[in-house]
Amino acid sequence: MKLVTLTAAGALFAGAAYAGGVAPAPVEPVPMAPAPIVMPTQDWTGGYAGLSLGYGRGDGSIDGEDLDFDADGDGDDDDDDDNIIDDIFGEADAEGVIGGAFAGYQHDFGRFVLGGELDLNAADISSEDDDDDAVDFDGLSIDSVHRLKLRAGYDAGNTLIYGVVGAAYAKAELADREYEGVGGVIGAGVDYKVTPNVVVGAEVLYHDFNDFDDTGLDADATSVQARVAYQF
16 A cells, blocks of 8 residues: 555646756757859950040151151261151051951960950041141041050950050151051950840050151050950
8 A cells, every 4th residue: 555655746746847847948049151252254355346436636746867768968878868758758647437347266274364356447646736836747647547566465254454565556647649568566455244145345555666667657556445356
């Protein structure tokens, strides 16, 4: 009888203890770290083609030392002749519109991009009359400028910042005669990808022509052109 009573009491005590016991503290959920935002990368590798339009300005001068010409008629080409030629021709300033088409190919090595480009441009860059010169460059006009360029740049994602070096060919007209000359070109530009295939940008180039078409005319010009291209 005592055994039954103790067993019943133990069961009752155990039930009371379970019913009034302290429930375990709830475990707070561990917040999940947000997934890292992965910016889309742009690959500049491939061919491209586009159009450009801008403004060009140049300076030209004839140095009497570059010409073998007896200006004073004394039978010798000397310093006096050189000075006469300088006074006769003076200098020219030309400005106007330049625009055309371009195409190229480049390879993206990660952060470094290397490529080549050819552009063909029509121009309407004309000189202004200078009444201080005995024979003005009035009528001097640059009709076309074509360039073969090496491009090297930095891949900054959607933006490509690059430098340019190469050769330039220009055709000019002076006193109803046409002249052709080859010189050097150097400059810089920036491209931005609006979409993976559509690229907009701008380019500034400096051109240097020495003894243009063996005329003794030295000229330099700077062009600024906006560009839009499609990358294949």
